[in-house]
Amino acid sequence: MNILDKIVAHKRTEVADAKSRVSLAQLEQAPLFGRPTLSLKNALTANGASGIISEFKRKSPSKGIINDRVLPDIVTQGYVAAGANGLSVLTDTDFFGGTFEDFGKARAANPTTPMLRKDFMIDEYQLWEAKAIGADVILLIAACLTPDEISYLGQKAHSLGLEVLLEVHDREELEQSLCEHVDMVGVNNRNLKTFVTSVETSLELAQLIPDNFVKISESSLKDADTIVQLRAAGYQGFLIGETFMKTEDPAAALRGLVAEITSKTQFA
Numbered sequence: 001m002n003i004l005d006k007i008v009a010h011k012r013t014e015v016a017d018a019k020s021r022v023s024l025a026q027l028e029q030a031p032l033f034g035r036p037t038l039s040l041k042n043a044l045t046a047n048g049a050s051g052i053i054s055e056f057k058r059k060s061p062s063k064g065i066i067n068d069r070v071l072p073d074i075v076t077q078g079y080v081a082a083g084a085n086g087l088s089v090l091t092d093t094d095f096f097g098g099t100f101e102d103f104g105k106a107r108a109a110n111p112t113t114p115m116l117r118k119d120f121m122i123d124e125y126q127l128w129e130a131k132a133i134g135a136d137v138i139l140l141i142a143a144c145l146t147p148d149e150i151s152y153l154g155q156k157a158h159s160l161g162l163e164v165l166l167e168v169h170d171r172e173e174l175e176q177s178l179c180e181h182v183d184m185v186g187v188n189n190r191n192l193k194t195f196v197t198s199v200e201t202s203l204e205l206a207q208l209i210p211d212n213f214v215k216i217s218e219s220s221l222k223d224a225d226t227i228v229q230l231r232a233a234g235y236q237g238f239l240i241g242e243t244f245m246k247t248e249d250p251a252a253a254l255r256g257l258v259a260e261i262t263s264k265t266q267f268a
């Protein structure tokens with residue numbers, strides 16, 4: 001079994017368990033459930049936007065522990081001050097060390113920044129959870145969902161006011177999964193089954209994504225030159241976790257990257 005299959009199998013038992021403990025009606029009573037959501041799409045396409053979505057990620061199956069010494073509210077607030085247009089916070093516990101509590105702390109610290117609930121969504125119950133914790137955007141990963149599931153979950157997410165980021169890794173996934181219930185397309189440079197990363201994946205798929213979807217390049221992004229190159233290829237969003245999280249001060253690492261991108265674009 002590859003790691004993605006393992007994560008999804010575990011997620012099914014986790015969701016079944018959560019459903020037996022907390023009903024949809026109870027999730028709807030959560031204080032943040034009815035909160036008006038913020039648009040990541042608008043934030044990424046605004047004039048002068050950095051396009052950077054910074055991720056709070058404690059550990060991952062490919063890297064092990066990345067950083068277990070920092071706090072979600074401090075780091076994410078620093079990210080926003082340093083120029084992030086959006087935040088991504090892992091809520092998967094067993095494989096990524098994230099929690100709803102991490103998400104909640106980041107949410108409270110950043111009331112006006114669009115936030116992605118980063119998890120493996122396989123059931124509409126999780127969309128209700130996303131609303132209850134104050135998420136604005138959810139992720140649908142083509143590698144672990146059928147085209148029908150993507151369409152169904154995308155439609156449900158929209159009916160709750162959530163934006164939808166569809167994640168693809170190759171041409172086939174893109175062609176089979178893209179539908180009207182998606183707002184943004186994320187190209188994951190990391191193959192979730194093998195962990196191999198290549199920015200070429202984003203460069204190759206760019207022209208195949210219709211322009212009515214905001215394009216986001218995800219994973220293994222490390223330097224300003226790559227961001228500038230991806231922007232020229234049509235990407236408006238850049239999802240970055242490890243490059244920041246592996247440092248003592250993730251927000252400072254983002255600030256440095258933004259400064260470098262700015263100087264390269266000004267003198268290009």
Ligand SMILES: O=P(O)(O)OC[C@@H](O)[C@@H](O)c1c[nH]c2ccccc12
Binds near residue numbers: 057188219
């Ligand atoms: O830490 P990186 O290499 O900058 O990657 C961030 C993000 O793209 C990555 O965490 C990710 C992309 N898609 C996912 C799906 C599930 C879990 C995690 C991910």
